[in-house]
Amino acid sequence: MTKKTTTAIQQRKGLHRLTVNAVLIALALTLSILERWIPLDLLVPIPGIKLGLANVVTLYALMRLRPLDAWIILVARNLFMGAVSGLTTFLFSLTGGALALLTMWLLCRLEGRVVSLVGISIAGAALHNIGQVTVASFLLSEPLLFLTYLPPLLLTGLLTGLLTGLAAWPVIRSLPVRPAL
Numbered sequence: 001m002t003k004k005t006t007t008a009i010q011q012r013k014g015l016h017r018l019t020v021n022a023v024l025i026a027l028a029l030t031l032s033i034l035e036r037w038i039p040l041d042l043l044v045p046i047p048g049i050k051l052g053l054a055n056v057v058t059l060y061a062l063m064r065l066r067p068l069d070a071w072i073i074l075v076a077r078n079l080f081m082g083a084v085s086g087l088t089t090f091l092f093s094l095t096g097g098a099l100a101l102l103t104m105w106l107l108c109r110l111e112g113r114v115v116s117l118v119g120i121s122i123a124g125a126a127l128h129n130i131g132q133v134t135v136a137s138f139l140l141s142e143p144l145l146f147l148t149y150l151p152p153l154l155l156t157g158l159l160t161g162l163l164t165g166l167a168a169w170p171v172i173r174s175l176p177v178r179p180a181l
Contacts, residue, residue, distance in 0.1 A: 021069055028057040028077045046152050048092070048132070052125060052164045058101060059121060059168040062108050064175060074101055088139070096131035100124035117172060121165030125157035 001009075031053035040049050054077060061070035074097050082090025104124040107115050115123070133153060137145045 017069070020065070021072055024057050024061060024069075024073050025076045028054040028073055029080055031057065032077060032081055044156055046156055049153070049156050050160070052128070052160050053167075055100070055121065055124060055128075055164045056168040056171060058097075059104065059117065059124075059164070060172055060175070062101070062104055063111070063117070063172045067105050070101060070105070074098070091135050091139070092132045095135045096128035099131035100128035103127040116165075117169050118162060118165030121168060122158055122161035125161030125164065126154055129153040129157045 035051050035053045038051065040051060041047065058070055058074060061073050075094070078090060078094045078097055081093060101124070104120050107120045107123055111117060111120060129150065133145050133150045136149070137143050
């Protein structure tokens with residue numbers, strides 16, 4: 001292969017990767033906006049509770065793309081949602097999301113042997129909640145939030161992580177691995 005051909009192939013792969021990430025960022029943003037319209041707090045009276053629908057995209061990116069792509073998608077989604085919702089929302093989402101993503105990335109290596117995709121999702125939801133309560137505790141200078149607010153959040157995180165994992169499972173299993181991206 002000539003150098004020109006190799007460069008053209010690399011550019012095409014880079015463009016493909018950029019396009020896939022852009023589509024996934026748009027999908028994650030759409031899911032984040034849609035879940036804001038779901039009045040989940042009417043069913044479960046815990047402030048700030050969400051289903052975590054955008055985490056389906058994060059799980060897909062972790063399982064089928066490069067870990068860097070998952071980080072890019074997470075940060076881009078949080079930057080946009082933070083610009084729309086404010087600095088506090090950004091801090092909650094980014095801290096919780098980063099902790100969840102790191103945990104899920106570590107667990108992905110054990111998927112199928114020690115932990116299932118649903119288990120990875122539940123762990124991500126739990127660590128997301130821990131990250132958010134850590135930020136809230138810091139911002140409010142209230143360490144008791146870990147004793148009062150975290151336990152109900154972890155219980156709801158168990159359910160939302162389960163639902164997210166179940167939603168992500170058919171998507172991840174039906175779409176091919178793209179290691180060349």
